[in-house]
Amino acid sequence: MKKLHNHLIGVDQGDVALFADFEDGGPMWTATGPREKRRAVQFSTPFKAPPSVQLSIALLDADTQSAVRLELVAENVTAEGVEIVCRTWLDTRIARMRVSWMAIGSLPHADDWELD
Template sequence: MRKLQNHLIGIRQGSETLFSHFENDGEMWAGRGPREVRRRVTFDASFKTPPAVMTALAMFDIDAATNARADLTNANIDASGFDLIVRTWGDTRIARIRADWTAIGEIRGEDEWDVD
């Protein structure tokens, strides 16, 4: 369990279109085998510490003639942002994916200063 040390909690939310590969025969649409797309998300204001980040598929457009396989996750979470990652494999053809995300964590109070 993660315990927050601050009474000031911030929630940031967003939606990211990770790719639209059917338009230009991109790797997720035209490729085969293991494939991955990463997109860095930067918060509009930093958290005090790295937040908890939740991600979910908001929209996916997958070729009906192949198996539907998609793995959505996140990595490299820090106080200023994180990486959204989508993976597929085999014969799956993904035209486009949009992911929604929510970050919850401690934020700095107006009277908190960084002193070096």
């Protein structure tokens, strides 16, 4: 459990096109085996510490000739941003994907102070 230590809590959210590999023959659409796509997202305002990040699939355009195998994770979460990662494997073919994200965490406050 993440405990928030002040009363100033921020919620930032957005929606990003992670990839559209059908447009240019990219590997998520044309290749097989382990593959991944990454997209860095910067928060609109930095948090006080790395926030909790929730991801959800907003659009998934996948081939139906094989099983859809997909992992969607938030990696490298910092106070300033997050890296959205989509992984697939075997013969799954994904044409395009859009991801919605939401970050919740403490924000810096004017009354915060640090000892040097």
